[in-house]
Amino acid sequence: MEILDKLKEDIRGELEGVSLVIGWERGYDSLHTTPLFIRCPEDIDRLIWNPLCVHNLASYLPWFKGRRVGILVKGCDSRTVIQLLQERLIQREEVVIFGIPCQGVVDLAKIRARVDCSQVRGVSFKGDKIAIETPQGQRELPLEEILATKCISCQYPTPLIYDHLAGEAISSHRPPGLLFAEVEKIEKLDPKERFAYWQQELQRCIRCYACRNACPLCVCQDFCAADARDPHWLSQKTGIGEKFMWQILHAIHLAGRCTDCGECERACPMDIPIQRIRKKINKEIKELFGYEAGVNLEVTPPLYTFQVEEPAIKEREW
Amino acid sequence: MSGMERKELRIVGFLCNWCSYGGADTAGVSRFKQPTDLRIIRVPCSGRVDPLLVVKAFMEGADGVLVSGCHPRDCHYAEGNFYARRRLEVLKRFLPFMGIEPGRFEYTWVSASEGARWQKVVTEFTNQIHRLGPIRRKGDGGGDIR
Numbered sequence: 001m002e003i004l005d006k007l008k009e010d011i012r013g014e015l016e017g018v019s020l021v022i023g024w025e026r027g028y029d030s031l032h033t034t035p036l037f038i039r040c041p042e043d044i045d046r047l048i049w050n051p052l053c054v055h056n057l058a059s060y061l062p063w064f065k066g067r068r069v070g071i072l073v074k075g076c077d078s079r080t081v082i083q084l085l086q087e088r089l090i091q092r093e094e095v096v097i098f099g100i101p102c103q104g105v106v107d108l109a110k111i112r113a114r115v116d117c118s119q120v121r122g123v124s125f126k127g128d129k130i131a132i133e134t135p136q137g138q139r140e141l142p143l144e145e146i147l148a149t150k151c152i153s154c155q156y157p158t159p160l161i162y163d164h165l166a167g168e169a170i171s172s173h174r175p176p177g178l179l180f181a182e183v184e185k186i187e188k189l190d191p192k193e194r195f196a197y198w199q200q201e202l203q204r205c206i207r208c209y210a211c212r213n214a215c216p217l218c219v220c221q222d223f224c225a226a227d228a229r230d231p232h233w234l235s236q237k238t239g240i241g242e243k244f245m246w247q248i249l250h251a252i253h254l255a256g257r258c259t260d261c262g263e264c265e266r267a268c269p270m271d272i273p274i275q276r277i278r279k280k281i282n283k284e285i286k287e288l289f290g291y292e293a294g295v296n297l298e299v300t301p302p303l304y305t306f307q308v309e310e311p312a313i314k315e316r317e318w
Numbered sequence: 319m320s321g322m323e324r325k326e327l328r329i330v331g332f333l334c335n336w337c338s339y340g341g342a343d344t345a346g347v348s349r350f351k352q353p354t355d356l357r358i359i360r361v362p363c364s365g366r367v368d369p370l371l372v373v374k375a376f377m378e379g380a381d382g383v384l385v386s387g388c389h390p391r392d393c394h395y396a397e398g399n400f401y402a403r404r405r406l407e408v409l410k411r412f413l414p415f416m417g418i419e420p421g422r423f424e425y426t427w428v429s430a431s432e433g434a435r436w437q438k439v440v441t442e443f444t445n446q447i448h449r450l451g452p453i454r455r456k457g458d459g460g461g462d463i464r
Contacts, residue, residue, distance in 0.1 A: 186415065195417025225370070241377045248373050248416060252421060255369075255408055276417070284411040289404075303408070306400035308391065313407045316426060 003166045004049045007098060010164040011044055014070055014096050016297075021070030022060055023097070023294050024053040030123040031111070031132065035060070036289050051126060051143060054079055054105045056069060056261045059216035062089045071272060073094060074102035076150060078159035079259035079294030080216045085161075086294075086301060087257070089219055095170040099162030101170045104143070104151030106130070109271055111146050115139050118122055149275070150262040153178035180283045182276050198244070204270040205243040207234075214267035220310075232255060251277045261295035283297065288312045327381040327447055329356045331369040332371065334364045334399075337388035340430030342440075350437040356384065363387065364425070365398025369409040376418055382447035385425040386439065392429060399427070414428075421446050422453065 011021050015038065025036035025046040033052045038044055049072075057071055058080035073081060081097060082089045111117060115132050122133040131140045155176055158169040186194060209226065212218045226234050226246060233249060234242055250264070258278045267277035286293055289302035289312065333339040339360050345352060361367055370448025372383045385406055393399040406425040414420045424443060428436050 185413075191414060191417055191419040194415065198417055233374065243414065245373065245377050249370055249414070252369050252373070252409070255405075255412075280415045281408060281412055284408055288407060288411075303401070304405055306397065306404055308400065310403060310407075313403060315403070316424060 006166040018070045019067045022057045027119045031120045075156040083294035087183045097162045098158030099165045101158045104147040107148040202243045210267040211264035214263040329382040330375045333383045334387040336394035338386035338428040341428040341436040344433030345436040363398035364402040389427040
């Protein structure tokens with residue numbers, strides 16, 4: 001609990017100078033959390049911090065441009081803040097960053113697959129286990145089993161940028177080799193199988209654009225290419241082609257920008273593993289330009305710049 | 319050359335106005351024989367080619383897409399093709415992940431004076447697409463992408 005106490009103390013100290021602080025509070029049941037907007041000292045008591053605080057709150061930051069706001073970030077969320085700063089979508093002096101060293105958050109889909117979550121009565125954390133109380137009795141699950149995929153290969157548990165840090169900085173104990181494990185699995189298939197794989201996954205897509213709306217780097221808001229009539233990138237047809245087009249469109253607009261926070265996949269109501277599409281581009285960007293989005297504030301994102309001689313690009317000579 | 323011997327495929331070419339389009343013109347003026355599968359779309363610069371244009375072409379049923387611009391350092395707009403090179407390289411590595419075979423998309427550089435080179439590029443690329451065949455045959459299990 002000491003992380004939470006430190007957070008509350010830091011927020012109390014800063015609240016005067018900001019219009020609001022964004023954190024997490026209990027949602028409609030104890031298994032779900034929801035973003036909390038702290039505007040007055042009384043709101044601070046509702047703040048919580050535990051592995052259920054899944055949301056990347058940095059998604060809200062571009063909305064508050066022009067106002068000074070405080071934000072709570074985990075290690076992964078801090079990368080989004082850095083990327084937003086790099087693209088000048090937010091100003092450094094307009095954000096107060098409360099960093100939290102994070103040991104990983106849960107993937108609710110993984111819990112739902114193991115426990116019937118329709119009537120959760122209580123949730124508690126005991127060491128590295130989560131105990132969920134339902135009318136059928138109490139179920140204990142090891143946290144390691146239900147951690148979000150991004151946490152299993154997390155390289156940045158401590159925020160890379162912060163004004164206040166709650167607790168001691170921790171370093172990653174996760175093997176970096178796992179970072180692209182799922183991508184590599186798909187790469188091993190031949191093109192026909194790959195197409196069949198995506199066809200099977202993407203046919204579930206209902207184009208609700210939850211992935212876009214949750215994405216902290218989708219900042220076009222009302223000017224999204226997917227909604228444009230001219231050019232008409234996407235029609236109102238319901239075929240698989242439009243679903244492919246949408247997912248590729250999103251991934252390409254994130255090329256060299258995606259910080260791998262996993263909000264797209266978490267928000268997907270059809271549980272489609274869409275983060276893999278973004279991850280594939282991240283992998284190529286890393287190989288080509290040695291760049292990881294949201295890690296270094298000083299570097300220009302690779303697609304916003306160029307080199308006259310590209311050492312990594314082997315252009316085809318016909 | 320091709321139309322009589324084999325079924326024509328749909329290949330889309332995005333050519334920059336200043337070099338490759340001129341190169342294709344030079345090839346035509348010089349009466350070099352070329353396959354006729356390629357449909358040319360003239361763009362101001364290879365930097366104008368949004369990767370999504372390529373994706374959209376595939377989704378609309380193109381069997382192959384070729385982007386061609388000025389040689390690096392020779393861009394009419396000084397640096398358009400440098401940006402294009404980065405984007406197109408990422409796209410080229412990404413498309414196979416979604417199930418579009420490697421080789422269906424290529425980018426290259428042809429200058430306005432290189433008529434012979436244009437002939438070589440278009441012939442080789444067309445042959446490459448013919449080896450891969452139409453992008454989705456009806457009834458191959460995958461079905462039509464549309």
